[in-house]
Amino acid sequence: MSKYLNKLKRILVITPDAIGSTYFQRSLTVYLNYHGHTTINYHDLCNLTTDLRDLVQTLSTDKTNIVARCSPYRSLEFGKDTEKYLKFCSYFFTDIYLISRCSFESALSYCNTHQRTGVLNIYSKEQYHQNKNKECYSIDKKDFIQSLKYFEDFYIWADKYFPTSKKIKHSDLINDCDTFFKNEFNISSDKKLSLKDYNIFNTLRIRNGDLSNYSTDELLHFIDITDYIDFLSQQNLLVHRHKFPLKKITLSEKIKDISNFTELLDVYNNYPSNHFEKVTKKDLIHRKKKEYELWNI
Amino acid sequence: MIYKILILTPDSTGSTYFQRSLTLYLNYNNIPCKNYTDISKLKSLSNIVNTLSNSELSIIGRVSPATTHKNNIKDDHLAFCNYFFKDIFVIDRCSFESTLSYSIAKKQGSNIYSKKDYLEKKYNNSYDIPTDTFIQSLKHFEDFYVWVDKYFPNAKKINHSDLIYNTENLYNKLFDISDNILSLKDYNIFNMKRIRNLDTSNFTYNQLLHFIDISDYLDYLIRYNFITTYERKFPFKKITLSEKIKDISNFTELLDVYNNYPSNHFEKISFEQIKNRAMLEDTLWTI
Numbered sequence A: 001m002s003k004y005l006n007k008l009k010r011i012l013v014i015t016p017d018a019i020g021s022t023y024f025q026r027s028l029t030v031y032l033n034y035h036g037h038t039t040i041n042y043h044d045l046c047n048l049t050t051d052l053r054d055l056v057q058t059l060s061t062d063k064t065n066i067v068a069r070c071s072p073y074r075s076l077e078f079g080k081d082t083e084k085y086l087k088f089c090s091y092f093f094t095d096i097y098l099i100s101r102c103s104f105e106s107a108l109s110y111c112n113t114h115q116r117t118g119v120l121n122i123y124s125k126e127q128y129h130q131n132k133n134k135e136c137y138s139i140d141k142k143d144f145i146q147s148l149k150y151f152e153d154f155y156i157w158a159d160k161y162f163p164t165s166k167k168i169k170h171s172d173l174i175n176d177c178d179t180f181f182k183n184e185f186n187i188s189s190d191k192k193l194s195l196k197d198y199n200i201f202n203t204l205r206i207r208n209g210d211l212s213n214y215s216t217d218e219l220l221h222f223i224d225i226t227d228y229i230d231f232l233s234q235q236n237l238l239v240h241r242h243k244f245p246l247k248k249i250t251l252s253e254k255i256k257d258i259s260n261f262t263e264l265l266d267v268y269n270n271y272p273s274n275h276f277e278k279v280t281k282k283d284l285i286h287r288k289k290k291e292y293e294l295w296n297i
Numbered sequence B: 001m002i003y004k005i006l007i008l009t010p011d012s013t014g015s016t017y018f019q020r021s022l023t024l025y026l027n028y029n030n031i032p033c034k035n036y037t038d039i040s041k042l043k044s045l046s047n048i049v050n051t052l053s054n055s056e057l058s059i060i061g062r063v064s065p066a067t068t069h070k071n072n073i074k075d076d077h078l079a080f081c082n083y084f085f086k087d088i089f090v091i092d093r094c095s096f097e098s099t100l101s102y103s104i105a106k107k108q109g110s111n112i113y114s115k116k117d118y119l120e121k122k123y124n125n126s127y128d129i130p131t132d133t134f135i136q137s138l139k140h141f142e143d144f145y146v147w148v149d150k151y152f153p154n155a156k157k158i159n160h161s162d163l164i165y166n167t168e169n170l171y172n173k174l175f176d177i178s179d180n181i182l183s184l185k186d187y188n189i190f191n192m193k194r195i196r197n198l199d200t201s202n203f204t205y206n207q208l209l210h211f212i213d214i215s216d217y218l219d220y221l222i223r224y225n226f227i228t229t230y231e232r233k234f235p236f237k238k239i240t241l242s243e244k245i246k247d248i249s250n251f252t253e254l255l256d257v258y259n260n261y262p263s264n265h266f267e268k269i270s271f272e273q274i275k276n277r278a279m280l281e282d283t284l285w286t287i
Helices: A021-034 A052-061 A072-092 A103-117 A125-131 A141-161 A170-175 A177-184 A195-206 A216-234 A251-257 A261-269 A281-295 B015-028 B045-053 B065-070 B075-084 B095-108 B115-121 B131-151 B160-165 B167-175 B184-195 B205-223 B241-247 B251-259 B271-285
Strands: A010-014 A039-044 A065-070 A095-100 A166-169 B004-008 B033-038 B058-063 B087-092 B156-159
Touching: A010 A021, A021 A039, A021 A065, A021 A095, A021 A170, A021 A177, A021 A195, A021 A216, A052 A072, A065 A072, A072 A141, A095 A170, A103 A141, A103 A251, A103 A261, A125 A195, A125 B205, A141 A261, A166 A170, A170 A177, A170 A281, A177 A195, A195 A216, A195 A281, A195 B205, A216 B115, A216 B184, A216 B205, A251 A281, A261 A281, B004 B015, B015 B033, B015 B058, B015 B087, B015 B160, B015 B167, B015 B184, B015 B205, B045 B075, B058 B075, B065 B131, B075 B131, B087 B160, B095 B131, B095 B241, B095 B251, B115 B184, B131 B251, B156 B160, B160 B167, B167 B184, B184 B205, B184 B271, B241 B271, B251 B271
Parallel strands: A010 A065, A010 A095, A039 A065, A095 A166, B004 B058, B004 B087, B033 B058, B087 B156
Antiparallel strands: none
16 A cells, blocks of 8 residues: 555545535535645545445555545445445545434435435525425425434444444534534644635525625635635536535424424434434424524524 | 527637636526537537437537547538537637637646636746747637638627627627626626736625625536536636736747738737737726
């Protein structure tokens, strides 16, 4: 293996989808590049190749930092080499993360994508307006239970193949990813990026929220961040057509729009699993309040 | 109404800006339109015919002698394009300026798409363009005009300065749209200044928000395949004429070479005319 590799960051996020992994990958790629650490986001390693020898060869000779993801369903694309592929990932990547998000919220997001919009993430205002829930809707109970099983299976898979993965709190990632990344990856650069503010601004902007609190200097900074993301895309360091995800549904939007929300919460709390933390309506109201303080919507 | 728009280009005449800005303009004005970039990428004649004929969207494409040659595009392909496209354009730009841009692009790539891209590629010192490179480039442009005369004799000319400095009025007239609020000219000027770290304080808060929305809308067009060159979003002004005069150390020598080049397609131009044009351009960019 190359002598360079020990100095390089090799970061893997394991994901069932709908837990913030796309945001993690893209924001981390932007963050590291911006602070002088050339980093390529391969998104899912299966996008690179499903030939294990090719994958090993490509990653082992790569002289840039790597951010990638691995998921149970896509790893099956390696066919008979699936087990070997997972072992390789576990060995090769130096930082393996699992985003710890309330499974109730993740299962709701997952159902919203798979039963309704078909769109996991949104990347522009126009796309947000085309895919947002325009009226109240209910989530089929049977489908919700299937989603819970899907998440339960994911955690069992993660325990089996990536038992030493580190947990990232979803709230740390969303509430202040800059500080989280700075501490986690020992970044000493003082260049101002503030992806957190960029994220909040875009969440408001695509919803036609009030932007009057922002100064022209802040707008210029956001324009520069978008421009920098375009540059990374042009350099093939980010995924071209899906550059930077914007907040699709907040918790308060879920509470407001899902007509059988309370019924689903009961289903969740009664689902037999060692991996799901119980959550009360009061917890969710508190979390919604916290969310409001962040997004201001 | 489905538009079928073709741009003929030797490169370095503003054709990328034309294609992207027009794709943005038409979609923004509720005319769904797909930019196929270079038609020769569709390769075989049957694929070109099927893809274009079955499109339910307006179409913007380009053809150029260089890519048709590279992709083995034959005369019948070009004959089909001449028949199929209802609006065929050539950008009418001073060939001296185009040749300079083309010669520079050979060394450092043709377009820039972000501030970092600009700062990495721009020349920080004076430079010269070798005379033989310049003469080769002149031949390239001469060959292009001969090619246009042969295959697309009815192509319409668009004035380059109208395209750059009056984009929307030009498109409003060409496509009969009256209620347009895109402000491409301002977007262009803002980005030209922004990437050069020039003063942008005269742009209002609402203008900045509007520019953010334009950039966001371009991402939407890329996401949904209306713009097919995913990695390149929207080209920004790379080098102004003033910057060329200032930085190209053998500028006057190249002007002499240009004016003495035997061609029926190149208009003669004096240094005085160029200086006046540079002044006018600087006023338009308000540098």
